[in-house]
Structures are given as structure tokens and as C-alpha cells.
Amino acid sequence: MSWTHAFLDRLVRGANPDGSWGYRPHTTGCSEPTALASLALAVHPAAQSSDALTVASRAGLNWLTDLQKHDGSVPVAHGLPSPHWPTAMAVLAWAGCDDADSLTKNEACTAAVRWLLNTRGLAIEHDAHTFGHDTTLQGWPWVADTHSWAEPTAMAIAALKKMGHSDHPRVREGCRLLLDRCLPNGGWNYGNTRVLANTLRPFPATTGIVLAALAGEPETDKTALRSRVDASVAYLTDALKRVRAPLSLAWGLIGLGTWDARPPESHDWLAECAERSRDEPGEVAHDALLLLADARWRPAGKCIGVSADG
Amino acid sequence: MADQQRPGKSLDGGVKISRREVLGAGGALLLGGGLAGAFRHRARSERGLKADVFIGRAVSYESDLPGLIQSGLAELGFDRPTVRGRRIVLKPNLVETALESPHINTHPAVVVAAAEVFRRWDAKQVLIAEGQGHRRDSQLVLDESGMGTALAEAGLSFVDLNHDEVKPIANTGGFTSMEKLYLPRALLEADLIVSMPKLKTHHWAGVTCAMKNLFGVMPGIVYGWPKNVLHREGIAQSILDINTTVQPSLAIVDGIVGMEGDGPIMGAAKQVGCLIMGRNLPAVDASATRVMQLNPYGIAYLKHASGLLGPIHEWNITQRGESIASVASKFDILDEPHLRAVATV
Numbered sequence: 034m035s036w037t038h039a040f041l042d043r044l045v046r047g048a049n050p051d052g053s054w055g056y057r058p059h060t061t062g063c064s065e066p067t068a069l070a071s072l073a074l075a076v077h078p079a080a081q082s083s084d085a086l087t088v089a090s091r092a093g094l095n096w097l098t099d100l101q102k103h104d105g106s107v108p109v110a111h112g113l114p115s116p117h118w119p120t121a122m123a124v125l126a127w128a129g130c131d132d133a134d135s136l137t138k139n140e141a142c143t144a145a146v147r148w149l150l151n152t153r154g155l156a157i158e159h160d161a162h163t164f165g166h167d168t169t170l171q172g173w174p175w176v177a178d179t180h181s182w183a184e185p186t187a188m189a190i191a192a193l194k195k196m197g198h199s200d201h202p203r204v205r206e207g208c209r210l211l212l213d214r215c216l217p218n219g220g221w222n223y224g225n226t227r228v229l230a231n232t233l234r235p236f237p238a239t240t241g242i243v244l245a246a247l248a249g250e251p252e253t254d255k256t257a258l259r260s261r262v263d264a265s266v267a268y269l270t271d272a273l274k275r276v277r278a279p280l281s282l283a284w285g286l287i288g289l290g291t292w293d294a295r296p297p298e299s300h301d302w303l304a305e306c307a308e309r310s311r312d313e314p315g316e317v318a319h320d321a322l323l324l325l326a327d328a329r330w331r332p333a334g335k336c337i338g339v340s341a342d343g
Numbered sequence: 344m345a346d347q348q349r350p351g352k353s354l355d356g357g358v359k360i361s362r363r364e365v366l367g368a369g370g371a372l373l374l375g376g377g378l379a380g381a382f383r384h385r386a387r388s389e390r391g392l393k394a395d396v397f398i399g400r401a402v403s404y405e406s407d408l409p410g411l412i413q414s415g416l417a418e419l420g421f422d423r424p425t426v427r428g429r430r431i432v433l434k435p436n437l438v439e440t441a442l443e444s445p446h447i448n449t450h451p452a453v454v455v456a457a458a459e460v461f462r463r464w465d466a467k468q469v470l471i472a473e474g475q476g477h478r479r480d481s482q483l484v485l486d487e488s489g490m491g492t493a494l495a496e497a498g499l500s501f502v503d504l505n506h507d508e509v510k511p512i513a514n515t516g517g518f519t520s521m522e523k524l525y526l527p528r529a530l531l532e533a534d535l536i537v538s539m540p541k542l543k544t545h546h547w548a549g550v551t552c553a554m555k556n557l558f559g560v561m562p563g564i565v566y567g568w569p570k571n572v573l574h575r576e577g578i579a580q581s582i583l584d585i586n587t588t589v590q591p592s593l594a595i596v597d598g599i600v601g602m603e604g605d606g607p608i609m610g611a612a613k614q615v616g617c618l619i620m621g622r623n624l625p626a627v628d629a630s631a632t633r634v635m636q637l638n639p640y641g642i643a644y645l646k647h648a649s650g651l652l653g654p655i656h657e658w659n660i661t662q663r664g665e666s667i668a669s670v671a672s673k674f675d676i677l678d679e680p681h682l683r684a685v686a687t688v
Contacts, residue, residue, distance in 0.1 A: 056506040063564070109564050113509070113525070116565065175567025179575055182567065184479070222439075223477050223568050229546055229677060231609040234441055238480050278482035318506075319482075 036307035037079050037327055040320045044070050045089045047317055052092030054317045063110045064100060064119035067093045068126035069321035075130040077328045094130055097123045098141045105144030106152075116176040117152075118185045120145050124192035125332055146196050149173070149189050150203050154181025165227025170210040183214055183224035183239050187246035191332040199249060208250055211243050212261055219264025220272075237272045237281040240265055241288030248291045248333040266294045273299075277306045283322035290329050303327050386640075389650035389659050394626035395419055398634070398665040401599050402616045408456035409463075412595060415620040416460060418663045419593075426464035432472050432502075432533035433457055434591075436540045436556045438608055439477040440487035446600050446612040448484075449541050451493030453597045453618070457539065458499055472529050474504030474559050476569050477608070481505065502529040505563035516587030518647075519576035524588050525565040535592040536560075538624060542601035542631055544610055544676050548578050549642040549685035551607050552631045553594035553624040557585045579643035586624060586652060594627040595620045598634060603674040617670040625653030626660045633657070633667045635674035641684030 034042075047070075048054055053062025054070045071093030073080070080086040101107050106117035124145045154174035159167060172186030190207045198204055214224050220235025221243045227233065244265060252258045266289060273285045273296070282302060289295045296302075307323055310316070397415040401408060416422075435449035458469045471494055478484050481503040485491030494501055507527035514524050530536065540556035548555055558570060558581070566572045573581035596619040604610035619634065621627040625648040629639040639645045639655045649655045676686050 055508070056503075061508045065564070110509075113565065116567070118567070174571070175563075176565075176572050179567065179571040182569070182571070184568065223479075229605065229679065231605050233609070234439065236439070236478055236480070237483070238478075276483060276486075278480050278486055280480040281483045316506075 035079075036304055036311060037077065037324060039311060040307060040315070040324055041074065041077065041080050041083075041086060043315050044074060044317065044320055044324075045086060047315065048089055048092070052089075052096040054093065056317060058314050058317060061110055062096060064097055064107050065109070065122055066317040066321065067096055068119065068122040069318050069325070071097070072126045072129050072330070073321035073324040073328070076330055077324045090130060094127060097126060101141055101145065105141075105146070105148030107145065117148070118173075118175045118188075120148055120152075121173070121185070121188035121192040124149070125188070125195060128192070128195045129330070129332075142196065146193065146198065149193060150198070150201065152177075152189075153203070154186070155179060163229060164225065165232065166225065167210075167213045170206060170213060172207040172210040181210060181224070183211065183221050184242055186210055186224075187239075187242045188332075190246040191248075194246070194249065194333040208247065211247060212258065215243075215261045215265065219261065219266075219268040221265070235265075235268055235272075237269060237276055238284040240269050240272075241281075241284035241286070244269070244288030245284075245291045245332045248331060262292060266292055270294065270296055273302065277302070277309060279306055279310070279316070279319035279323050282306050283319070283326040286326040287322075287330060287332070290326075291331050291333070295329075300327075386649065387656055387658060389654045389656055392623075392650060392654040393659050393661070394621060394623035394654050395661045395663055396619065396621040396623075396626050396630040397663040398630070398667065398670060399618045399620070400616060400665050400670065401618055404450050404452040404599055406599075408452055408618070409459045411618060412457050412620070413460045413463070415595075415618065415664065416593075419620060419622055421464075421593075423464040426461055426466050426535070428465065428467045429534040430468045430470070430532060431458075431461045431466045431535045431537065432470050432530060433461075433537045433539055434472055434556065434559060435490070436543075436551075436559065436597075436607075437473045437475050437481075437484050437488060437490065439475065440484050441608075442487060444608075444612075445488070446541070446602050446610075447608050448488045448490070449539050449597045450599065451488065451490045453595065453599070454490065454539060455493050455497045455499070457537065457595055458497060469499060470502050470529060470533070471499055472502040472504050472527070472560075474507075474527070474562055476558060476563075479505065479563060479568050502527070504529065504560055505568075507562060509562050509565060512588060514584050514588055516584035518580035518583040518587075519573075521572075521576060521584065524584065525562060526560065526589070527562050530560050530589065536589060538591050538594045540594070540596055541607075542596055542598035542613075542615060542619070542635065544603050544606035544635070544637075544674055546605055546607075546677055546679070547681075548582075548644065549676070549682055550628065550632050550635065550637060550645075552596055552628040553591070554582050554586050554628050554644060554648070557582070557589055557591065560589060561585065579647060582644040583647060583652070586648070591624055593620070593622055594624050596627060596631050598631065598670075601635070601674070603635075603676070605677055611675075613672065613674055615670060615672050617665065623653040625649065625655050629655035629657075630660060630662065630667060634671050636671050636688060637674060637676065637685050638688050641682075641687060
């Protein structure tokens with residue numbers, strides 16, 4: 034059995050009776066692994082013809098809908114009053130699994146988008162001695178009343194773009210924030226470029242997530258999008274040669290794929306990575322992300338702006 | 344935002360710890376000298392608290408680390424009966440990785456050596472657990488730090504505390520406005536929690552050692568990457584709350600190669616050649632700070648822990664094994680106003 038079929042099967046077997054997934058199979062349901070697993074079961078080509086996989090995916094989406102609060106936000110899990118950073122991921126799951134017609138009727142998506150547009154990270158008075166980035170730009174935080182960081186900002190932008198809000202001022206500011214947080218030699222970490230004396234290091238996973246979110250961004254003189262994307266693609270392409278950790282490899286390839294810069298060896302890299310955990314219980318989010326990377330999933334849709342490979 | 348304060352618990356004598364200044368992005372609590380007077384009266388007495396700290400010399404990671412740790416634990420009152428049947432969580436410091444900077448993280452040899460000793464003494468279970476503050480990808484950190492290979496060879500399991508099941512626990516410290524702390528299941532099920540930090544300077548807190556290392560037990564799915572909630576609440580206050588609530592049993596500090604300068608991730612390697620161990624974390628951190636030839640009273644969380652969570656005055660700490668003087672080595676620290684009290688010995 035190929036790793037993709039084995040992982041699809043493992044995902045279904047790891048679901049909870051209520052339709053959710055925990056970070057590990059049969060643990061307390063959490064919104065992030067549920068969103069990713071639902072998506073993987075819906076979009077992977079090998080899952081298309083299986084009713085069982087479709088049913089499992091739908092059950093996950095319904096669980097997310099049940100978890101959603103009246104204000105549209107989606108918490109990490111039942112019983113956790115905050116934070117609500119998985120809301121963007123829930124939107125990507127709902128939007129990625131539904132057809133366009135039903136999407137417009139999807140109250141859950143609409144409420145979540147409203148919540149995302151009304152949520153912002155804290156702006157801080159800029160102190161150039163301490164921080165290299167523009168602390169006044171507002172994206173999205175992990176937790177309410179904290180600063181904006183790379184991953185939640187990228188996920189929110191991808192979700193809002195997917196729902197047709199590419200031109201919304203919040204999305205525009207969020208993209209400016211992401212470009213401002215790009216490291217001088219390319220790539221992104223959790224969201225600091227320089228702290229006090231030193232420029233910090235990029236991370237493969239965050240770089241992939243941000244590249245995916247920047248899909249379709251137009252080049253302008255102010256953002257220097259092309260040079261930053263090129264540098265980040267170059268960093269990631271080199272870094273992934275040595276990465277066989279599922280989270281980083283999968284997000285890295287998803288990010289490169291968005292810019293049509295996926296290395297030809299990537300298929301083998303995914304198989305090598307999957308093989309590492311094939312005989313273990315597996316991590317749900319990791320399994321799902323590997324499947325999504327294999328399916329060439331593009332969170333914010335296909336890049337229609339500049340392309341890294343010209 | 345930067346001046347916003349959240350209620351903090353009155354420690355004693357009406358002294359209230361509140362955030363003085365928060366640099367929310369990356370976070371920093373810069374406690375100035377204003378509280379110094381309120382604590383001076385108990386600086387030496389520390390309410391009668393006493394602790395033992397063991398320092399063992401180990402010139403490299405090829406030294407007999409299990410033997411050294413076992414003799415240190417014996418000096419501190421651990422033996423087979425106190426360990427037998429217990430579930431042990433070893434919590435190393437894994438922040439992020441850079442192939443050229445292995446001194447960022449606790450060395451795998453120290454972690455494996457400690458696990459070996461607890462297994463020799465018939466621990467029911469020994470888990471290695473961490474929730475990195477910067478990198479979300481635990482597997483990549485394990486791969487690049489060498490920890491993954493070392494744990495696999497030793498047959499040890501790793502728990503990713505950032506993505507474990509969580510449970511709310513009453514915040515028994517009350518130094519921050521957080522009424523509850525959400526803690527990982529693996530931690531809550533442990534009988535003995537061992538903080539295993541790297542001996543490092545820290546560009547906000549001054550020094551990061553056994554107490555600060557427990558930031559890593561706070562799950563990222565609740566507190567984010569970085570754990571900016573804790574920065575906003577105040578680094579010192581959060582350290583005190585976590586340590587008060589979690590109640591770690593022991594610290595084993597990797598001081599074989601430490602980090603000086605722009606710690607905890609961008610600093611230079613510093614050869615020291617020792618392990619520092621103790622049951623009381625403020626006492627361990629105070630001794631570790633003295634090994635670095637820095638000032639424990641210049642570190643906000645240690646100053647406030649004094650007499651509450653443990654002793655930090657050298658009169659109240661019995662040094663076992665090597666003396667501090669025999670291993671002490673001056674650590675460079677960034678020349679920043681908020682760190683000058685740490686550098687002033």
C-alpha cells in the first residue's frame with residue numbers, strides 16, 4: 034500500500050466518535066488537526082472515490098461548526114475559552130471542502146470571516162533599537178491582546194483571500210506586515226527579524242506558510258515582493274533538502290508550490306518523510322499536512338501575481 | 344499598551360509586583376530598582392529557607408555524566424527508594440536549532456545520562472518533554488539538535504508539550520493576572536519534574552536557567568509561538584507563577600558548554616565544564632548565576648523568589664561538590680540598560 038493510502042486510512046481510524054481529531058489519534062478533539070484532517074480527506078485525489086473518507090471529512094467539518102462560537106470564532110478545543118487562532122484554519126477547511134454555491138450560504142464561514150476581520154494584533158510604539166520590524170503594523174495574533182505574529186497572520190490572510198477578500202484593507206496591511214517581517218536573506222521565523230543586536234534565523238515551516246499566504250500578491254516598488262519571495266524560495270529550496278520533519282517539509286512544499294517552485298525531488302522527500310512514521314501511531318496534523326502537500330494544496334488559491342520561476 | 348498594567352498579587356508588606364515596562368514583541372519585563380528596598384529586609388534571612396546545590400565538574404559531554412549525576416543526586420538526598428515507581432519528566436531547554444550553534448539547547452548527552460540514572464533507580468517511566476517557544480516543529484528540533492537520535496538510541500520517548508492535551512490548573516502564584524494555567528497532561532501526570540536547562544545569558548531576563556526553562560511547559564496551542572501572553576504578563580511574574588504552580592522537584596543544569604552574550608539563541612559558546620544540580624530552583628539559579636560571575640539580585644525573578652520560593656543568598660545555600668569559585672567563569676552580557684544590574688557583581 035502506498036504511503037498516501039496508508040495515511041488516509043490512518044486518519045480515518047484515528048478520528049474520534051464525535052467526528053473530531055486530536056493532535057494524536059483518539060485524543061481530545063482539537064480544531065487544528067480536525068480542520069487539516071477534514072481538508073486532506075476532501076482534497077487528496079486518492080480520497081475522492083471513497084465514501085468512508087468523505088463521511089469522515091464531513092463529520093470533521095460539522096464538529097468544527099458545532100465548536101464555533103456565536104461571534105464566529107473557533108477555539109482550540111471544547112472547554113478552552115481562548116485562544117481562537119484556529120478560526121482561519123476552520124475557514125480554510127470549510128471553504129476548501131465546499132463548492133462555491135454552498136460556500137456563499139455557509140453561515141459558519143461568513144461568521145468566521147467577520148470575526149477575522151474584526152480581530153487584530155496589538156500595535157506597539159516602534160523602538161528601532163530593540164526591534165527590526167515595524168511594530169505598528171497590525172496583523173493577527175495567536176492570542177487576544179498580544180502582538181501580531183507570522184503564522185496566525187499568514188493563516189488569516191490565506192483564509193480571507195480564499196473567501197474573496199484579497200483587497201480588504203486588513204488583508205493589505207497583513208501582507209505589508211508579512212513582507213516587513215521577511216528576514217534580510219529571505220525566509221520567515223515566528224515573526225521577529227532583529228532583536229537588539231542580532232538578526233534572527235528563518236524557519237522552514239513558517240516560510241512555507243507565509244509564501245502560501247502571499248499567493249497572488251502584486252509586485253509594487255514599496256513592497257519589493259519579488260526580491261523577498263525569490264530570496265525566500267531560494268532559502269526554502271535549499272533548507273528542505275535536509276528536512277524530513279513532516280510539519281516543516283509539508284508547509285515548505287505547500288509554500289513553494291504556491292509559487293510554482295516545487296523541486297522535482299519533492300515527491301521522494303514526502304515519501305521518505307512519511308516512511309519515518311509509517312509504523313507509528315502518527316500525528317494527525319502531520320499526516321494531514323503531508324497528504325495536503327502531496328495533493329499540491331494551495332491554501333489561498335493559485336498564485337496569479339509574479340511567479341518565482343518567472 | 345506598553346504602560347498597561349494588570350493586577351498582581353501582593354507578596355508581603357503590601358508590596359505589589361506589577362509590570363513596569365513591557366516590550367510586547369518578543370517581550371521583556373524590565374523591572375527597575377524600585378522594588379529593591381522592599382525586599383532588602385529579607386535578603387539575608389529569606390524566611391529561614393535553606394537549600395543545597397551540587398556542582399560537579401565535567402570537562403566534556405564524553406565525561407561520565409551518569410556517574411556524576413548519580414553522585415550529585417545522592418548528595419541531594421535522592422536514592423532508589425525515592426525514585427522507584429515514580430513517573431519522571433525531564434524537561435530540557437530546546438528553543439530552536441542552528442547547525443552552527445549546538446550550544447542553544449541542552450545537550451542530549453546530559454538528558455540521556457539523567458534518564459539512565461532514574462532508570463537505574465527503577466523509575467516507572469522517564470519521559471523527555473518540551474514545548475519550544477520559537478519553533479513549532481518539534482520533530483525538526485529533535486532532528487537538528489541530535490536529541491531525536493540520542494533519545495531513540497536510548498529507547499526514550501519525547502512528548503511535545505505544545506500539542507499535548509491540556510487541563511486548567513489554578514494559578515497558585517498569582518503574580519500575573521492569569522487565574523488559571525493551562526498545563527499539558529504529561530506534566531500533570533508526572534511525579535517528579537526535572538528542569539534541565541542550558542546555562543545561558545538572556546537578553547531580557549539577564550539569565551535563563553532552571554526557573555525560566557519552565558516557560559517551555561506552557562503549551563503553544565494556548566499561549567502561542569512565541570508565548571507572548573507570558574511576555575505581556577511580565578517575564579518575571581510569569582516565571583514565578585509557573586514555578587509556584589508546577590512545583591518542579593529538581594534541576595540539572597547543563598553548564599558544560601553554556602552561552603554568553605546575546606542569549607538565549609544568538610550568543611557565543613562558553614566553555615565552563617560543570618553540571619549544577621539542586622532540589623530548589625531559585626537556589627540552583629542563584630548558584631548558576633554566580634558561576635557566570637553575574638549578580639542574582641540583578642535578576643528580577645530571582646530577587647522576587649528570594650524568601651518565597653527559595654533562598655538565593657549564598658549564606659543560605661550549602662554548596663556541595665565543587666566550589667563556585669573553582670568553576671566560575673565570567674559570562675559576557677549585552678551592554679543594555681536593563682541588564683546592567685545583572686552585570687554588576
